[in-house]
Amino acid sequence: MLNWLRGKVSRDSPVSVSSASRTRDSYDHSIQQPQAQQYDTLNLTNDDLESPSTGRNTLVVVREGAVPKMTLxxxxxxxxxxxxxxxxLLSESGSHGLENFLDAKSLLAMAKIYQEHLHQSAESVxxxxxxxxxxxxxxxxxxxxxxxxLSERQKSYAKAAEQIRKTSDITQSLKKLRTNVRETEEMLKLLNNELPPSLxxxxFSFVEGD
Known part of the structure:
Protein backbone atom coordinates (compact mmCIF):
# COMPACT_ATOMS: atom_id res chain seq x y z
CA MET A 1 0.00 0.00 0.00
CA LEU A 2 2.81 2.41 0.86
CA ASN A 3 4.72 1.56 -2.36
CA TRP A 4 1.58 2.30 -4.34
CA LEU A 5 1.26 5.64 -2.57
CA ARG A 6 4.93 6.44 -3.37
CA GLY A 7 4.30 5.82 -7.05
CA LYS A 8 1.11 7.80 -6.90
CA VAL A 9 2.88 10.74 -5.30
CA SER A 10 5.73 10.68 -7.82
CA ARG A 11 3.29 10.76 -10.73
CA ASP A 12 0.72 13.19 -9.36
CA SER A 13 1.05 16.73 -8.17
CA PRO A 14 1.27 17.82 -4.51
CA VAL A 15 -2.37 18.91 -4.66
CA SER A 16 -3.53 15.31 -5.21
CA VAL A 17 -1.51 14.11 -2.21
CA SER A 18 -3.05 16.63 0.11
CA SER A 19 -6.49 15.85 -1.36
CA ALA A 20 -6.04 12.13 -0.66
CA SER A 21 -4.91 12.97 2.86
CA ARG A 22 -7.96 15.12 3.46
CA THR A 23 -10.26 12.41 2.01
CA ARG A 24 -8.83 9.75 4.27
CA ASP A 25 -8.89 12.13 7.19
CA SER A 26 -12.58 12.95 6.67
CA TYR A 27 -13.42 9.27 6.17
CA ASP A 28 -11.77 8.27 9.45
CA HIS A 29 -13.44 11.18 11.23
CA SER A 30 -16.89 10.24 9.88
CA ILE A 31 -16.44 6.67 11.12
CA GLN A 32 -15.21 7.53 14.60
CA GLN A 33 -17.38 10.60 15.27
CA PRO A 34 -20.48 8.71 16.64
CA GLN A 35 -18.32 7.11 19.33
CA ALA A 36 -16.79 10.44 20.33
CA GLN A 37 -13.26 9.05 19.84
CA GLN A 38 -10.04 11.01 19.97
CA TYR A 39 -7.20 10.76 17.50
CA ASP A 40 -3.48 11.42 17.56
CA THR A 41 -1.34 12.31 14.58
CA LEU A 42 2.08 10.83 13.96
CA ASN A 43 4.53 11.44 11.06
CA LEU A 44 5.95 8.50 9.16
CA THR A 45 9.66 7.81 9.76
CA ASN A 46 11.28 5.42 7.29
CA ASP A 47 8.37 5.14 4.91
CA ASP A 48 7.63 8.84 4.67
CA LEU A 49 6.47 10.07 1.34
CA GLU A 50 8.36 12.96 -0.16
CA SER A 51 6.76 15.64 -2.22
CA PRO A 52 8.34 16.01 -5.69
CA SER A 53 8.47 19.77 -5.33
CA THR A 54 9.74 20.36 -1.78
CA GLY A 55 11.31 17.06 -0.83
CA ARG A 56 9.77 17.29 2.67
CA ASN A 57 7.28 15.08 4.39
CA THR A 58 3.76 16.21 3.56
CA LEU A 59 1.60 13.11 4.16
CA VAL A 60 0.40 12.42 7.72
CA VAL A 61 -1.35 9.33 9.03
CA VAL A 62 -3.92 9.33 11.82
CA ARG A 63 -4.35 6.52 14.29
CA GLU A 64 -6.89 5.73 16.91
CA GLY A 65 -6.02 7.20 20.27
CA ALA A 66 -6.99 6.16 23.73
CA VAL A 67 -10.74 5.64 23.86
CA PRO A 68 -12.49 5.85 27.22
CA LYS A 69 -14.47 2.76 28.10
CA MET A 70 -18.18 3.33 27.72
CA THR A 71 -20.36 2.33 30.68
CA LEU A 72 -23.46 0.49 29.48
CA LEU A 89 -18.57 -15.80 59.62
CA LEU A 90 -17.29 -19.34 59.26
CA SER A 91 -16.26 -20.40 55.81
CA GLU A 92 -16.83 -24.03 54.85
CA SER A 93 -15.30 -26.13 52.17
CA GLY A 94 -17.45 -27.12 49.22
CA SER A 95 -16.22 -30.71 49.31
CA HIS A 96 -17.87 -31.49 52.65
CA GLY A 97 -21.64 -31.95 52.68
CA LEU A 98 -24.24 -33.14 55.15
CA GLU A 99 -24.07 -36.65 53.74
CA ASN A 100 -20.54 -36.97 55.14
CA PHE A 101 -21.69 -36.15 58.68
CA LEU A 102 -25.11 -37.88 58.91
CA ASP A 103 -25.77 -41.60 58.90
CA ALA A 104 -28.76 -42.53 56.75
CA LYS A 105 -29.90 -45.37 59.04
CA SER A 106 -29.66 -43.28 62.19
CA LEU A 107 -31.43 -40.41 60.49
CA LEU A 108 -34.22 -42.74 59.33
CA ALA A 109 -34.58 -44.20 62.84
CA MET A 110 -34.80 -40.71 64.33
CA ALA A 111 -37.43 -39.75 61.75
CA LYS A 112 -39.49 -42.86 62.60
CA ILE A 113 -39.29 -42.10 66.33
CA TYR A 114 -40.37 -38.53 65.69
CA GLN A 115 -43.21 -39.77 63.47
CA GLU A 116 -44.40 -42.13 66.20
CA HIS A 117 -44.25 -39.31 68.72
CA LEU A 118 -46.34 -37.10 66.47
CA HIS A 119 -48.85 -39.93 65.96
CA GLN A 120 -49.24 -40.49 69.70
CA SER A 121 -49.58 -36.77 70.29
CA ALA A 122 -52.28 -36.56 67.63
CA GLU A 123 -54.20 -39.45 69.21
CA SER A 124 -54.01 -37.93 72.68
CA VAL A 125 -55.15 -34.59 71.32
CA LEU A 150 -84.06 -18.85 87.16
CA SER A 151 -86.71 -17.90 84.62
CA GLU A 152 -89.44 -19.64 86.66
CA ARG A 153 -88.19 -18.01 89.85
CA GLN A 154 -88.16 -14.64 88.15
CA LYS A 155 -91.77 -15.15 87.10
CA SER A 156 -92.76 -16.06 90.67
CA TYR A 157 -90.93 -13.01 91.97
CA ALA A 158 -92.79 -10.86 89.45
CA LYS A 159 -96.13 -12.25 90.71
CA ALA A 160 -95.13 -11.64 94.32
CA ALA A 161 -94.10 -8.10 93.49
CA GLU A 162 -97.48 -7.52 91.84
CA GLN A 163 -99.28 -8.80 94.93
CA ILE A 164 -97.13 -6.66 97.18
CA ARG A 165 -97.96 -3.64 95.06
CA LYS A 166 -101.69 -4.41 95.37
CA THR A 167 -101.35 -4.84 99.16
CA SER A 168 -99.62 -1.49 99.37
CA ASP A 169 -102.46 0.12 97.42
CA ILE A 170 -105.02 -1.45 99.76
CA THR A 171 -103.11 -0.17 102.78
CA GLN A 172 -103.12 3.35 101.40
CA SER A 173 -106.85 3.11 100.76
CA LEU A 174 -107.49 1.95 104.36
CA LYS A 175 -105.48 4.86 105.72
CA LYS A 176 -107.59 7.29 103.71
CA LEU A 177 -110.81 5.62 104.95
CA ARG A 178 -109.69 5.88 108.55
CA THR A 179 -108.98 9.56 108.13
CA ASN A 180 -112.38 10.12 106.56
CA VAL A 181 -114.11 8.22 109.40
CA ARG A 182 -112.44 10.40 112.02
CA GLU A 183 -113.45 13.54 110.22
CA THR A 184 -117.03 12.25 109.94
CA GLU A 185 -117.10 11.49 113.69
CA GLU A 186 -116.03 15.02 114.53
CA MET A 187 -118.72 16.45 112.29
CA LEU A 188 -121.38 14.23 113.90
CA LYS A 189 -120.37 15.43 117.33
CA LEU A 190 -120.70 19.05 116.24
CA LEU A 191 -124.14 18.43 114.73
CA ASN A 192 -125.32 16.56 117.81
CA ASN A 193 -124.29 19.44 120.04
CA GLU A 194 -126.27 21.87 117.90
CA LEU A 195 -129.50 19.95 118.45
CA PRO A 196 -131.83 20.63 121.41
CA PRO A 197 -131.12 18.47 124.40
CA SER A 198 -134.30 16.50 123.89
CA LEU A 199 -133.25 15.62 120.36
CA PHE A 204 -121.24 8.30 118.60
CA SER A 205 -117.81 6.71 118.40
CA PHE A 206 -116.11 4.24 116.04
CA VAL A 207 -114.33 1.41 117.72
CA GLU A 208 -111.20 0.24 115.91
CA GLY A 209 -111.31 -3.37 115.01
CA ASP A 210 -115.09 -3.53 114.36
Missing amino acids: ESNELQLLQDIPEFKP SVEQTQITSRLKEVDMTIKVLMDR QLKP
Whole structure:
Protein backbone atom coordinates (compact mmCIF):
# COMPACT_ATOMS: atom_id res chain seq x y z
CA MET A 1 0.00 0.00 0.00
CA LEU A 2 2.81 2.41 0.86
CA ASN A 3 4.72 1.56 -2.36
CA TRP A 4 1.58 2.30 -4.34
CA LEU A 5 1.26 5.64 -2.57
CA ARG A 6 4.93 6.44 -3.37
CA GLY A 7 4.30 5.82 -7.05
CA LYS A 8 1.11 7.80 -6.90
CA VAL A 9 2.88 10.74 -5.30
CA SER A 10 5.73 10.68 -7.82
CA ARG A 11 3.29 10.76 -10.73
CA ASP A 12 0.72 13.19 -9.36
CA SER A 13 1.05 16.73 -8.17
CA PRO A 14 1.27 17.82 -4.51
CA VAL A 15 -2.37 18.91 -4.66
CA SER A 16 -3.53 15.31 -5.21
CA VAL A 17 -1.51 14.11 -2.21
CA SER A 18 -3.05 16.63 0.11
CA SER A 19 -6.49 15.85 -1.36
CA ALA A 20 -6.04 12.13 -0.66
CA SER A 21 -4.91 12.97 2.86
CA ARG A 22 -7.96 15.12 3.46
CA THR A 23 -10.26 12.41 2.01
CA ARG A 24 -8.83 9.75 4.27
CA ASP A 25 -8.89 12.13 7.19
CA SER A 26 -12.58 12.95 6.67
CA TYR A 27 -13.42 9.27 6.17
CA ASP A 28 -11.77 8.27 9.45
CA HIS A 29 -13.44 11.18 11.23
CA SER A 30 -16.89 10.24 9.88
CA ILE A 31 -16.44 6.67 11.12
CA GLN A 32 -15.21 7.53 14.60
CA GLN A 33 -17.38 10.60 15.27
CA PRO A 34 -20.48 8.71 16.64
CA GLN A 35 -18.32 7.11 19.33
CA ALA A 36 -16.79 10.44 20.33
CA GLN A 37 -13.26 9.05 19.84
CA GLN A 38 -10.04 11.01 19.97
CA TYR A 39 -7.20 10.76 17.50
CA ASP A 40 -3.48 11.42 17.56
CA THR A 41 -1.34 12.31 14.58
CA LEU A 42 2.08 10.83 13.96
CA ASN A 43 4.53 11.44 11.06
CA LEU A 44 5.95 8.50 9.16
CA THR A 45 9.66 7.81 9.76
CA ASN A 46 11.28 5.42 7.29
CA ASP A 47 8.37 5.14 4.91
CA ASP A 48 7.63 8.84 4.67
CA LEU A 49 6.47 10.07 1.34
CA GLU A 50 8.36 12.96 -0.16
CA SER A 51 6.76 15.64 -2.22
CA PRO A 52 8.34 16.01 -5.69
CA SER A 53 8.47 19.77 -5.33
CA THR A 54 9.74 20.36 -1.78
CA GLY A 55 11.31 17.06 -0.83
CA ARG A 56 9.77 17.29 2.67
CA ASN A 57 7.28 15.08 4.39
CA THR A 58 3.76 16.21 3.56
CA LEU A 59 1.60 13.11 4.16
CA VAL A 60 0.40 12.42 7.72
CA VAL A 61 -1.35 9.33 9.03
CA VAL A 62 -3.92 9.33 11.82
CA ARG A 63 -4.35 6.52 14.29
CA GLU A 64 -6.89 5.73 16.91
CA GLY A 65 -6.02 7.20 20.27
CA ALA A 66 -6.99 6.16 23.73
CA VAL A 67 -10.74 5.64 23.86
CA PRO A 68 -12.49 5.85 27.22
CA LYS A 69 -14.47 2.76 28.10
CA MET A 70 -18.18 3.33 27.72
CA THR A 71 -20.36 2.33 30.68
CA LEU A 72 -23.46 0.49 29.48
CA GLU A 73 -24.87 -0.46 32.88
CA SER A 74 -28.34 0.78 33.58
CA ASN A 75 -29.49 2.34 36.83
CA GLU A 76 -30.95 -0.95 38.05
CA LEU A 77 -27.68 -2.82 37.47
CA GLN A 78 -25.76 -0.05 39.17
CA LEU A 79 -28.05 -0.28 42.19
CA LEU A 80 -27.54 -4.04 42.29
CA GLN A 81 -23.78 -3.54 42.19
CA ASP A 82 -24.00 -1.07 45.08
CA ILE A 83 -25.66 -3.66 47.37
CA PRO A 84 -23.11 -4.77 49.99
CA GLU A 85 -22.11 -8.41 50.10
CA PHE A 86 -22.72 -10.52 53.21
CA LYS A 87 -20.39 -13.41 53.83
CA PRO A 88 -20.69 -16.11 56.52
CA LEU A 89 -18.57 -15.80 59.62
CA LEU A 90 -17.29 -19.34 59.26
CA SER A 91 -16.26 -20.40 55.81
CA GLU A 92 -16.83 -24.03 54.85
CA SER A 93 -15.30 -26.13 52.17
CA GLY A 94 -17.45 -27.12 49.22
CA SER A 95 -16.22 -30.71 49.31
CA HIS A 96 -17.87 -31.49 52.65
CA GLY A 97 -21.64 -31.95 52.68
CA LEU A 98 -24.24 -33.14 55.15
CA GLU A 99 -24.07 -36.65 53.74
CA ASN A 100 -20.54 -36.97 55.14
CA PHE A 101 -21.69 -36.15 58.68
CA LEU A 102 -25.11 -37.88 58.91
CA ASP A 103 -25.77 -41.60 58.90
CA ALA A 104 -28.76 -42.53 56.75
CA LYS A 105 -29.90 -45.37 59.04
CA SER A 106 -29.66 -43.28 62.19
CA LEU A 107 -31.43 -40.41 60.49
CA LEU A 108 -34.22 -42.74 59.33
CA ALA A 109 -34.58 -44.20 62.84
CA MET A 110 -34.80 -40.71 64.33
CA ALA A 111 -37.43 -39.75 61.75
CA LYS A 112 -39.49 -42.86 62.60
CA ILE A 113 -39.29 -42.10 66.33
CA TYR A 114 -40.37 -38.53 65.69
CA GLN A 115 -43.21 -39.77 63.47
CA GLU A 116 -44.40 -42.13 66.20
CA HIS A 117 -44.25 -39.31 68.72
CA LEU A 118 -46.34 -37.10 66.47
CA HIS A 119 -48.85 -39.93 65.96
CA GLN A 120 -49.24 -40.49 69.70
CA SER A 121 -49.58 -36.77 70.29
CA ALA A 122 -52.28 -36.56 67.63
CA GLU A 123 -54.20 -39.45 69.21
CA SER A 124 -54.01 -37.93 72.68
CA VAL A 125 -55.15 -34.59 71.32
CA SER A 126 -58.08 -36.29 69.58
CA VAL A 127 -59.13 -38.09 72.78
CA GLU A 128 -58.87 -34.91 74.83
CA GLN A 129 -60.84 -33.04 72.20
CA THR A 130 -63.63 -35.63 72.39
CA GLN A 131 -63.70 -35.39 76.18
CA ILE A 132 -63.79 -31.62 76.05
CA THR A 133 -66.67 -31.75 73.56
CA SER A 134 -68.70 -34.06 75.82
CA ARG A 135 -67.97 -31.86 78.83
CA LEU A 136 -69.08 -28.81 76.89
CA LYS A 137 -72.38 -30.52 76.09
CA GLU A 138 -72.88 -31.36 79.78
CA VAL A 139 -72.11 -27.79 80.78
CA ASP A 140 -74.57 -26.52 78.18
CA MET A 141 -77.31 -28.78 79.55
CA THR A 142 -76.60 -27.67 83.13
CA ILE A 143 -76.67 -24.01 82.11
CA LYS A 144 -79.96 -24.56 80.30
CA VAL A 145 -81.54 -26.17 83.39
CA LEU A 146 -80.30 -23.32 85.59
CA MET A 147 -81.64 -20.75 83.15
CA ASP A 148 -85.06 -22.43 83.16
CA ARG A 149 -85.14 -22.47 86.97
CA LEU A 150 -84.06 -18.85 87.16
CA SER A 151 -86.71 -17.90 84.62
CA GLU A 152 -89.44 -19.64 86.66
CA ARG A 153 -88.19 -18.01 89.85
CA GLN A 154 -88.16 -14.64 88.15
CA LYS A 155 -91.77 -15.15 87.10
CA SER A 156 -92.76 -16.06 90.67
CA TYR A 157 -90.93 -13.01 91.97
CA ALA A 158 -92.79 -10.86 89.45
CA LYS A 159 -96.13 -12.25 90.71
CA ALA A 160 -95.13 -11.64 94.32
CA ALA A 161 -94.10 -8.10 93.49
CA GLU A 162 -97.48 -7.52 91.84
CA GLN A 163 -99.28 -8.80 94.93
CA ILE A 164 -97.13 -6.66 97.18
CA ARG A 165 -97.96 -3.64 95.06
CA LYS A 166 -101.69 -4.41 95.37
CA THR A 167 -101.35 -4.84 99.16
CA SER A 168 -99.62 -1.49 99.37
CA ASP A 169 -102.46 0.12 97.42
CA ILE A 170 -105.02 -1.45 99.76
CA THR A 171 -103.11 -0.17 102.78
CA GLN A 172 -103.12 3.35 101.40
CA SER A 173 -106.85 3.11 100.76
CA LEU A 174 -107.49 1.95 104.36
CA LYS A 175 -105.48 4.86 105.72
CA LYS A 176 -107.59 7.29 103.71
CA LEU A 177 -110.81 5.62 104.95
CA ARG A 178 -109.69 5.88 108.55
CA THR A 179 -108.98 9.56 108.13
CA ASN A 180 -112.38 10.12 106.56
CA VAL A 181 -114.11 8.22 109.40
CA ARG A 182 -112.44 10.40 112.02
CA GLU A 183 -113.45 13.54 110.22
CA THR A 184 -117.03 12.25 109.94
CA GLU A 185 -117.10 11.49 113.69
CA GLU A 186 -116.03 15.02 114.53
CA MET A 187 -118.72 16.45 112.29
CA LEU A 188 -121.38 14.23 113.90
CA LYS A 189 -120.37 15.43 117.33
CA LEU A 190 -120.70 19.05 116.24
CA LEU A 191 -124.14 18.43 114.73
CA ASN A 192 -125.32 16.56 117.81
CA ASN A 193 -124.29 19.44 120.04
CA GLU A 194 -126.27 21.87 117.90
CA LEU A 195 -129.50 19.95 118.45
CA PRO A 196 -131.83 20.63 121.41
CA PRO A 197 -131.12 18.47 124.40
CA SER A 198 -134.30 16.50 123.89
CA LEU A 199 -133.25 15.62 120.36
CA GLN A 200 -129.58 14.97 120.95
CA LEU A 201 -128.33 11.49 120.33
CA LYS A 202 -126.00 9.47 122.37
CA PRO A 203 -122.33 10.16 121.70
CA PHE A 204 -121.24 8.30 118.60
CA SER A 205 -117.81 6.71 118.40
CA PHE A 206 -116.11 4.24 116.04
CA VAL A 207 -114.33 1.41 117.72
CA GLU A 208 -111.20 0.24 115.91
CA GLY A 209 -111.31 -3.37 115.01
CA ASP A 210 -115.09 -3.53 114.36
